[in-house]
Amino acid sequence: MLIxxxxxxxxxxxxxxxxxxxxxxxxxxxxxxxxxxxxxxIDVNAGTALGQEPEALRWLVTVVQxxxxxxxxxxxxxxxxIREALSAHxxxxxxxxxxxxxxxxxxxLPLVKEHxxxxxxxxxxxxxxxxxxQDAVAKGSRLVERLLSEGVPPSDIYVDPLVRPISVDPVAGxxxxxxxxxxxxxxxxxxxxxxLTNVSFGLPLRRLLNRAFLVAAMAAGLDAAIxxxxxxxxxxxxxxxxxxxxxxRHCARYLKAYRAGRLGEE
Amino acid sequence: MLIxxxxxxxxxxxxxxxxxxxxxxxxxxxxxxxxxxxxxxIDVNAGTALGQEPEALRWLVTVVQxxxxxxxxxxxxxxxxIREALSAHxxxxxxxxxxxxxxxxxxxLPLVKEHxxxxxxxxxxxxxxxxxxQDAVAKGSRLVERLLSEGVPPSDIYVDPLVRPISVDPVAGxxxxxxxxxxxxxxxxxxxxxxLTNVSFGLPLRRLLNRAFLVAAMAAGLDAAIxxxxxxxxxxxxxxxxxxxxxxRHCARYLKAYRAGRLGEE
Numbered sequence: 001m002l003i004x005x006x007x008x009x010x011x012x013x014x015x016x017x018x019x020x021x022x023x024x025x026x027x028x029x030x031x032x033x034x035x036x037x038x039x040x041x042i043d044v045n046a047g048t049a050l051g052q053e054p055e056a057l058r059w060l061v062t063v064v065q066x067x068x069x070x071x072x073x074x075x076x077x078x079x080x081x082i083r084e085a086l087s088a089h090x091x092x093x094x095x096x097x098x099x100x101x102x103x104x105x106x107x108x109l110p111l112v113k114e115h116x117x118x119x120x121x122x123x124x125x126x127x128x129x130x131x132x133x134q135d136a137v138a139k140g141s142r143l144v145e146r147l148l149s150e151g152v153p154p155s156d157i158y159v160d161p162l163v164r165p166i167s168v169d170p171v172a173g174x175x176x177x178x179x180x181x182x183x184x185x186x187x188x189x190x191x192x193x194x195x196l197t198n199v200s201f202g203l204p205l206r207r208l209l210n211r212a213f214l215v216a217a218m219a220a221g222l223d224a225a226i227x228x229x230x231x232x233x234x235x236x237x238x239x240x241x242x243x244x245x246x247x248x249r250h251c252a253r254y255l256k257a258y259r260a261g262r263l264g265e266e
Numbered sequence: 267m268l269i270x271x272x273x274x275x276x277x278x279x280x281x282x283x284x285x286x287x288x289x290x291x292x293x294x295x296x297x298x299x300x301x302x303x304x305x306x307x308i309d310v311n312a313g314t315a316l317g318q319e320p321e322a323l324r325w326l327v328t329v330v331q332x333x334x335x336x337x338x339x340x341x342x343x344x345x346x347x348i349r350e351a352l353s354a355h356x357x358x359x360x361x362x363x364x365x366x367x368x369x370x371x372x373x374x375l376p377l378v379k380e381h382x383x384x385x386x387x388x389x390x391x392x393x394x395x396x397x398x399x400q401d402a403v404a405k406g407s408r409l410v411e412r413l414l415s416e417g418v419p420p421s422d423i424y425v426d427p428l429v430r431p432i433s434v435d436p437v438a439g440x441x442x443x444x445x446x447x448x449x450x451x452x453x454x455x456x457x458x459x460x461x462l463t464n465v466s467f468g469l470p471l472r473r474l475l476n477r478a479f480l481v482a483a484m485a486a487g488l489d490a491a492i493x494x495x496x497x498x499x500x501x502x503x504x505x506x507x508x509x510x511x512x513x514x515r516h517c518a519r520y521l522k523a524y525r526a527g528r529l530g531e532e
Contacts, residue, residue, distance in 0.1 A: 166510055166517065173510040177485060199510055203517060204524050207532040212481050212506035219443060219482035233532075237503075240478035244432055244439040244465055251432065251469060258470050266473040266499075 001242060002224035003235075004073050004094070005031075005039030006195070008060065010048040019046055019056050027060065028067035035068045037229040038239075038257070041094060042068065044085070045075035054084035061088045073120075073226070079107030086115050094118040096226075097160065100125030100143045109150060118156045120193055121147060123179065129162060133175035136161045137182045144187050154189035158224055163194050166209075167202035173213060177220040184221045191223040196234075207231060215241045236263040267508060268490035269501075270339050270360070271297075271305030272461070274326065276314040285312055285322050293326065294333035301334045303495040304505075304523070307360060308334065310351070311341035320350035327354045339386075339492075345373030352381050360384040362492075363426065366391030366409045375416060384422045386459055387413060389445065395428060399441035402427045403448045410453050420455035424490055429460050432475075433468035439479060443486040450487045459490040462500075473497060481507045502529040 007030055010016040018026040031042050042064055046056035053076060061072055065088075074085045075096040082095055097120035098108045112119045123130050123140035130136035140159045147157050161179035164172040176199075180192045199213045200206035211234050214225060218241045229235055239257045242248040257263050273296055276282040284292040297308050308330055312322035319342060327338055331354075340351045341362040348361055363386035364374045378385045389396050389406035396402035406425045413423050427445035430438040442465075446458045465479045466472035477500050480491060484507045495501055505523045508514040523529050 166512070170515065171512050174512040177511075203509070203520070205506075205529050205532050208502060208506045208529060209510055209520075212503055213510040215478050215481035216485035216507060216510060219485040236474060237478055240471075240474045241482060243469070244475055244479040244482060245443075246432070246437050246440040249436065254469070254475075263471050263474060266471050 001218065001222070001238060001247065002041060002191075002193075003039050003229055003238070004041045004043050004193070004224060004226040005034030005037075005229045006043050006226050007034055007228060007230065008042060008064065009045040009075065010056075011045070016048050019049060019060065022059060024063045024066075027063045031064040031067045031070075034229045035070050037232070038235050038262070039070065039229040041071050041073050043073040043075045043096065043226060046081070047076060053078055053081040057081045057085040058088045061085045065090055077104060079104070079111065082108060082111055086111060086117070092117065094120065094158065096120040097122045098143070098147075100139060100146075102126065105143075105146070109147075112147075112152060112156075113150065116156075118158060119147070119152065120158045120160055122160050123162050129164075130179075133161075133171075133178040133182070136175065136179040137186070140179065140183055141186060144183070144190055148187075154187060155191065157187075158191045158193040159183050159187075160193050160195075163196070163198045163213075165198055165201035165203075167200075173199060173216070177216060180217060180220045180222055192221060193224040193226065194222065195226040207234065210234065211237050214238060218242070218245055218247075232262065232264055239263065267484065267488070267504060267513065268307060268457075268459075269305050269495055269504070270307045270309050270459070270490060270492040271300030271303075271495045272309050272492050273300055273494060273496065274308060274330065275311040275341065276322075277311070282314050285315060285326065288325060290329045290332075293329045297330045297333045297336075300495045301336050303498075304501050304528070305336065305495040307337050307339050309339040309341045309362065309492060312347070313342060319344055319347040323347045323351040324354045327351045331356055343370060345370070345377065348374060348377055352377060352383070358383065360386065360424065362386040363388045364409070364413075366405060366412075368392065371409075371412070375413075378413075378418060378422075379416065382422075384424060385413065385418065386424045386426055388426050389428050395430075396445075399427075399444040399448070402441065402445040403452070406445065406449050407452060410449070410456055414453075420453060421457065423453075424457045424459040425449050425453075426459050426461075429462070429464045429479075431464055431467035431469075433466075439465060439482070443482060446483060446486045446488055457489040458487060459492065460488065461492040473500065476500065477503050480504060484508070484511060484513075498528065498530055505529065
């Protein structure tokens with residue numbers, strides 16, 4: 001599992017304040033904590049820095065890459081911000097995210113191709129969010145086919161079926177699992193990714209539901225997740241799931257996390 | 267999910283002592299604790315009562331059914347013990363378990379048919395345990411076909427793919443998930459069941475691995491599990507998994523468990 005740490009997002013008040021005041025020490029520390037907890041990639045989002053997003057995102061990239069070795073997930077719907085962030089990024093970035101919407105697709109595709117980035121492809125288009133598993137697969141398939149036809153390698157595409165709250169749609173959970181299985185079957189080599197938190201919106205003990213959903217999605221073939229790596233129980237269960245799903249050779253990552261005391265209690 | 271509480275098994279020293287001394291109060295209390303924690307069915311096993319298993323199992327049935335309303339899972343490879351237990355059982359029992367081995371099959375089948383019991387069908391035969399997912403499906407399919415041809419209704423058959431330790435076989439986990447999916451596809455209406463604890467044999471923090479495996483198996487379509495319902499974290503995650511998998515209408519069981527304080531912390 002590729003773990004994308006989600007904490008450096010200006011939708012969190014503390015992070016917005018750090019970005020506004022250019023508090024490099026606080027941002028660096030948050031990046032380090034996530035990598036130490038097991039994040040493979042760090043998401044950076046400056047979406048609330050209205051009018052100043054490109055510069056803010058570029059600053060985040062420079063600071064975070066000064067603190068950790070991990071590649072970054074450049075999180076913006078704004079091609080200008082992604083362009084500015086890429087100009088500062090070392091190594092292979094992941095762009096989060098492209099959609100089938102014309103302006104967004106045409107704005108981001110040249111950057112994906114020019115920089116050889118990975119790209120998160122959301123299963124949505126001009127007509128909006130997917131209404132069902134079948135619709136997510138249809139929207140996602142069209143987008144993946146366009147990216148492939150533009151020469152983006154399958155393994156650089158991370159298709160996201162978009163998770164809706166089970167409190168609003170009772171089949172939201174199984175729909176995502178069905179979409180993951182269908183997209184992986186249809187496009188071997190293309191990866192799947194999703195965020196976890198939407199699934200539990202409106203219900204108590206959300207992190208318990210998010211944990212169960214992560215394991216279910218992994219069992220369906222999920223390759224990457226955008227999550228909070230400082231949720232120790234979530235990360236412990238993810239390591240256990242990798243082991244029982246045969247994704248962790250000799251249970252090496254599980255045993256390493258155990259020896260480091262990162263799996264907590266039974 | 268049908269939860270079969272596994273604690274009344276004489277392989278546990280305390281339970282063996284209760285059975286030997288016919289301590290009805292202790293057995294009743296253990297049965298009640300399991301039902302209060304969410305067990306739908308109580309497994310009773312007197313396998314260590316050598317030479318006295320039929321009488322001991324019958325005693326367990328009488329005591330447990332005097333304490334709780336739940337049906338029982340009569341756990342023995344010995345047709346004589348199952349026969350004796352059934353003579354005392356009220357309602358519809360689940361027999362645990364039949365196999366493709368000739369003596370066991372021929373000894374138990376008449377009891378299943380006569381009493382209209384459910385039956386756990388292990389994916390094993392004269393040649394032994396399954397060597398792979400394909401082998402489990404082959405052995406399980408032959409056994410299910412024989413039971414169906416004898417008139418046992420599909421929904422009374424609980425096929426168990428038999429879980430091996432991931433520490434011994436790296437693909438033990440995914441093999442079980444594959445077998446569950448294949449058996450459910452091949453025999454619509456037939457149910458699947460498994461125990462959890464074997465998967466984690468030989469590894470640290472076994473209950474963490476068992477929890478991850480339960481959710482993965484549920485995502486693959488598992489209908490029933492034999493487990494320790496007093497493992498509060500396991501039961502909380504199972505309720506969360508039912509909710510995210512669309513198996514808990516309006517999240518009613520999840521919310522009921524939450525209000526009863528049975529889901530613990532996030």
